[in-house]
Amino acid sequence: MTASTPSSEQPAVRGSALHRFANPARFLRLSRAVQPWLLAITLPCLIAGLYFSLVKSPIDYQQKDTVRIMYVHVPAAWMAMFGYSTLAIASAIGLIWKHPLADLAGKAAAPIGAGFTVIALATGSLWGKPTWGTWWVWDARLTSVVVLLFLYLGYMALWNAFEQPQRAAKAAAVLALVGAVNLPIIKFSVDWWNTLHQPASISRIGTPAIDPAMLTPLLLMAVAYLGLFLLLLLVRMRVELAERRVMALQLARSRAGEGR
Amino acid sequence: MNGFWAILARDLHLARAESGGALLAVQFFALGVLLFPLGLGPEPGMLSRLGGGLLAVMALLATLLALDRLFQQDHEDGTLDLLRTSPAPLWTVALGKALAHWLLTGGPIILVAPLLGIVLQMSWPAIGGLLAALALGTPTLSLVGAIGASATIGARRSGVLLALLVLPLYIPVLIFMSGTVTAAETGLAFGAHVSILGALLLLSLVLAPWAAAVALRQIGE
Amino acid sequence: MAEFFAMGGYAVYIWPAYGVAAGVIVGLFVWSWRGLAKAERAEAALGKRERRRAPKVERT
Numbered sequence: 226m227t228a229s230t231p232s233s234e235q236p237a238v239r240g241s242a243l244h245r246f247a248n249p250a251r252f253l254r255l256s257r258a259v260q261p262w263l264l265a266i267t268l269p270c271l272i273a274g275l276y277f278s279l280v281k282s283p284i285d286y287q288q289k290d291t292v293r294i295m296y297v298h299v300p301a302a303w304m305a306m307f308g309y310s311t312l313a314i315a316s317a318i319g320l321i322w323k324h325p326l327a328d329l330a331g332k333a334a335a336p337i338g339a340g341f342t343v344i345a346l347a348t349g350s351l352w353g354k355p356t357w358g359t360w361w362v363w364d365a366r367l368t369s370v371v372v373l374l375f376l377y378l379g380y381m382a383l384w385n386a387f388e389q390p391q392r393a394a395k396a397a398a399v400l401a402l403v404g405a406v407n408l409p410i411i412k413f414s415v416d417w418w419n420t421l422h423q424p425a426s427i428s429r430i431g432t433p434a435i436d437p438a439m440l441t442p443l444l445l446m447a448v449a450y451l452g453l454f455l456l457l458l459l460v461r462m463r464v465e466l467a468e469r470r471v472m473a474l475q476l477a478r479s480r481a482g483e484g485r
Numbered sequence: 486m487n488g489f490w491a492i493l494a495r496d497l498h499l500a501r502a503e504s505g506g507a508l509l510a511v512q513f514f515a516l517g518v519l520l521f522p523l524g525l526g527p528e529p530g531m532l533s534r535l536g537g538g539l540l541a542v543m544a545l546l547a548t549l550l551a552l553d554r555l556f557q558q559d560h561e562d563g564t565l566d567l568l569r570t571s572p573a574p575l576w577t578v579a580l581g582k583a584l585a586h587w588l589l590t591g592g593p594i595i596l597v598a599p600l601l602g603i604v605l606q607m608s609w610p611a612i613g614g615l616l617a618a619l620a621l622g623t624p625t626l627s628l629v630g631a632i633g634a635s636a637t638i639g640a641r642r643s644g645v646l647l648a649l650l651v652l653p654l655y656i657p658v659l660i661f662m663s664g665t666v667t668a669a670e671t672g673l674a675f676g677a678h679v680s681i682l683g684a685l686l687l688l689s690l691v692l693a694p695w696a697a698a699v700a701l702r703q704i705g706e
Numbered sequence: 707m708a709e710f711f712a713m714g715g716y717a718v719y720i721w722p723a724y725g726v727a728a729g730v731i732v733g734l735f736v737w738s739w740r741g742l743a744k745a746e747r748a749e750a751a752l753g754k755r756e757r758r759r760a761p762k763v764e765r766t
Contacts, residue, residue: 395703
């Protein structure tokens with residue numbers, strides 16, 4: 226048999242740095258090498274972050290203890306945005322350079338990003354009730370995050386909507402990029418809508434000025450969340466690659482069964 | 486641009502051959518709008534306050550209805566494959582289809598909207614604002630919808646999937662359409678709203694046919 | 707200790723918030739690991755069947 230090529234078409238750009246990782250086996254070796262380092266950074270930051278968030282950090286003058294929710298909420302919102310950026314960049318790489326693993330990276334990242342979006346919404350709501358008095362507020366940021374969740378859900382639904390994964394990959398990639406272009410426009414429009422409908426008497430919901438003592442837990446939790454995101458991404462890439470291998474085996478098996 | 490006119494003419498011709506089936510979207514629009522007074526009660530003042538937003542939302546939903554069939558038939562009978570290999574660039578095909586779609590949904594919606602505005606007891610300035618909003622907004626809806634339609638050709642549950650994909654993208658248009666109606670009534674920032682709707686339309690005119698073409702190309706690969 | 711858990715009276719908001727965050731993240735890990743185990747099991751099973759079948763196909 227001739228030397229095996231990556232399962233989809235040949236990379237369009239030879240020798241590009243990214244294509245060194247086009248071979249799934251090589252990618253898996255890389256991810257196994259990186260994982261312990263990620264773990265070594267994530268776990269201490271997580272433990273330290275939780276300690277600072279729950280125990281050591283001061284309570285806010287106005288918000289009292291509820292400010293502690295900020296330490297699980299804000300990093301989650303950051304990861305929700307980061308997740309979608311990852312998805313969009315992976316889609317662009319897949320469409321432009323046809324890197325064989327790019328589409329899978331997007332598929333792998335989507336549930337993780339969606340999960341962090343859910344965390345952001347739930348913790349945001351739990352922060353809002355004691356702070357502003359209601360479970361939900363039609364504030365520009367929260368509303369944009371809901372829309373972001375729907376963009377994630379649409380992307381994941383597209384992957385599941387086609388028999389052929391290659392077709393799903395390309396459709397999802399196009400929609401991901403259109404969504405990425407749209408996100409700033411959506412954010413802008415929701416901001417506008419918010420100023421239109423917000424009576425002047427209700428004060429704007431702003432983040433409190435960050436006390437340096439509050440920065441420590443916030444940054445620790447942000448690094449921890451990023452590490453968790455990347456660890457999850459590596460696991461999900463392995464899942465997607467394994468499922469792809471299973472499908473290839475099933476296809477080969479059915480062809481063999483047909484006597485081809 | 487030959488391909489563009491050819492596609493446009495063909496789609497309109499096919500729509501006429503359907504004898505009234507093509508105008509289902511505007512019927513849905515009208516019927517949907519009429520459901521709201523029945524559901525909410527005809528309280529004086531409430532309907533006129535809600536009117537702009539209500540009509541904008543229904544316009545969105547009615548536009549969605551006709552979208553999943555945009556490329557489906559051509560895909561099924563092989564026309565799409567022919568179009569892909571023809572010399573006409575795919576973006577002209579997408580643009581032609583989007584325009585045909587708008588002429589069959591957005592256009593009739595704009596014609597019917599003033600009547601519905603009267604039924605909802607909206608003021609004349611508000612109805613004027615509504616017409617401006619729909620005139621600039623519905624073409625954008627057709628263009629952005631074409632992207633979703635091209636990406637979901639041959640997908641399972643494509644109708645509902647298309648709605649899920651496209652509605653978030655419609656939100657800016659919705660916000661500014663309904664803002665235009667309010668602005669027309671209060672007299673504040675009408676120009677700003679209309680300019681933004683215009684900008685969104687221009688952006689879609691440039692980007693949407695191209696994005697739809699990218700999606701259409703992927704089907705054969 | 708009881709004071710810590712009470713969180714100045716806001717416990718009913720703070721602990722569920724941390725709980726949701728932990729729950730979703732742990733849930734994502736568990737779901738992914740189970741998916742991986744399932745796929746690797748299926749791969750092993752198919753691989754075995756492939757090797758067992760191969761002789762039969764060649765005979766026909």
